[in-house]
Amino acid sequence: MTRIIGLVGKPNCGKSTFFNASTMAGAEIANYPFTTIKANRGVGFVRVKCACKELGVECKPNHGSCHNGTRLVPIDLLDVAGLVKGAHEGKGLGNQFLDDLRQADALLHIIDSAGATDAEGKPCNPGEHNPVEDVAFLEEEIDLWFLSLLKKDWQKLTREIQQMKKDVAKGLAERFSGLGVTESMIIKAAKDSELNINEPANWDEAGLKQFATKMREISKPILLCANKCDIQEAEKNLKPLEETGNMTIPTSADSELALRRAAEKNLIKYYPGETDFTFEEGLSDEQKKGLTFIKGNVLKKFNGTGVQQALDKAAFEMLDLIAVFPVEDENKYTDKNGNPLPDVHLVPKGTTAKQLAYKIHTDIGDKFICGVNAKTKMKLGADHELKDGDVIKISCSK
Ligand SMILES: Nc1nc2c(ncn2[C@@H]2O[C@H](COP(=O)(O)OP(=O)(O)O)[C@@H](O)[C@H]2O)c(=O)[nH]1
Numbered sequence: 001m002t003r004i005i006g007l008v009g010k011p012n013c014g015k016s017t018f019f020n021a022s023t024m025a026g027a028e029i030a031n032y033p034f035t036t037i038k039a040n041r042g043v044g045f046v047r048v049k050c051a052c053k054e055l056g057v058e059c060k061p062n063h064g065s066c067h068n069g070t071r072l073v074p075i076d077l078l079d080v081a082g083l084v085k086g087a088h089e090g091k092g093l094g095n096q097f098l099d100d101l102r103q104a105d106a107l108l109h110i111i112d113s114a115g116a117t118d119a120e121g122k123p124c125n126p127g128e129h130n131p132v133e134d135v136a137f138l139e140e141e142i143d144l145w146f147l148s149l150l151k152k153d154w155q156k157l158t159r160e161i162q163q164m165k166k167d168v169a170k171g172l173a174e175r176f177s178g179l180g181v182t183e184s185m186i187i188k189a190a191k192d193s194e195l196n197i198n199e200p201a202n203w204d205e206a207g208l209k210q211f212a213t214k215m216r217e218i219s220k221p222i223l224l225c226a227n228k229c230d231i232q233e234a235e236k237n238l239k240p241l242e243e244t245g246n247m248t249i250p251t252s253a254d255s256e257l258a259l260r261r262a263a264e265k266n267l268i269k270y271y272p273g274e275t276d277f278t279f280e281e282g283l284s285d286e287q288k289k290g291l292t293f294i295k296g297n298v299l300k301k302f303n304g305t306g307v308q309q310a311l312d313k314a315a316f317e318m319l320d321l322i323a324v325f326p327v328e329d330e331n332k333y334t335d336k337n338g339n340p341l342p343d344v345h346l347v348p349k350g351t352t353a354k355q356l357a358y359k360i361h362t363d364i365g366d367k368f369i370c371g372v373n374a375k376t377k378m379k380l381g382a383d384h385e386l387k388d389g390d391v392i393k394i395s396c397s398k
């Protein structure tokens with residue numbers, strides 16, 4: 001299943017800027033065909049150590065790009081409609097918000113850490129709003145939505161599950177499959193809430209609320225992006241944001257967008273995620289001034305703009321994805337046209353050789369005979385679990 005990273009938060013905190021910066025093709029990464037899928041659905045990129053260096057080949061990516069052994073691999077991004085209070089009751093763009101949210105497997109909560117956006121999402125003077133309040137606000141809104149879905153004919157649902165002697169976790173997972181909630185997530189959420197999974201009819205209101213919260217935490221992990229870190233007032237809010245217990249990263253989406261635009265016009269040499277750039281010819285004084293500000297106040301200070309770092313963290317630390325390189329020739333590491341390391345698949349940890357085959361193509365999955373680890377030439381059975389960085393040839397029956 002394709003994993004999707006959702007950008008969420010109040011209006012005006014920088015979601016669209018973050019989205020535009022992340023999905024911007026740029027000169028280096030322009031060769032992805034579906035950069036914008038829908039208005040708010042696009043393709044961003046995460047950084048992966050390419051196998052090309054280790055294998056001593058020059059890779060030819062079908063999608064994304066490779067620079068000095070760092071490969072940019074496509075990942076789906078969703079710019080979720082701005083959240084307002086009462087979204088779970090359909091307020092504001094509530095239904096749109098929840099509908100978008102359903103599809104996301106991990107959330108980047110874009111926060112105006114400079115406090116220049118008030119509780120309703122309107123611009124205010126930097127420092128006027130306390131961004132820490134936004135953290136609980138978003139979590140509660142999603143929790144209440146999960147809870148309202150749970151409570152909607154809860155009695156009927158639990159009776160049905162028990163009468164049909166259905167597995168409770170399975171029954172609940174079916175009900176919540178549209179939310180990206182799986183059976184194992186349900187079991188974990190019940191356990192973490194100290195609820196007996198076999199007696200859902202006995203769960204009380206407080207238990208249900210707790211269960212909804214756990215389900216949200218497990219199925220929609222959140223990374224806080226302390227955005228607008230280029231504004232001075234952000235500094236004092238970074239620690240308090242971290243102290244909410246969420247993984248936090250300072251970001252400047254505006255800076256990332258400016259850098260990628262300048263790189264696209266060949267005004268600077270900059271690669272996503274890097275902590276510095278170099279000037280090329282042809283910049284105006286004003287452009288130079290703006291970019292110099294970013295160099296000193298963002299890149300140097302925060303080790304990058306944080307945008308690429310946030311995407312990488314979401315993919316590899318929250319979604320636990322690994323990168324595998326399918327090839328058709330295990331000796332030359334190429335596809336059938338002779339292109340070395342043409343593709344990278346991002347798959348969940350624990351993915352087996354046969355599951356990879358199915359991800360490449362249903363036909364390849366159906367005709368799977370075995371896998372071959374191209375680095376060691378070892379044969380791999382259907383259930384062999386793949387490792388990060390594996391280069392894999394799938395052998396099929398004719
Ligand atoms: N200073 C600064 N401004 C930003 C940053 N990111 C976004 N903005 C500005 O914040 C405003 C709202 O941004 P937008 O992306 O439309 O927010 P959205 O409503 O969450 O999608 C715009 O004026 C952006 O230029 C940032 O990192 N730093």
Ligand SMILES: [Mg+2]
Pocket residue numbers: 015016017
């Ligand atoms: Mg927007």
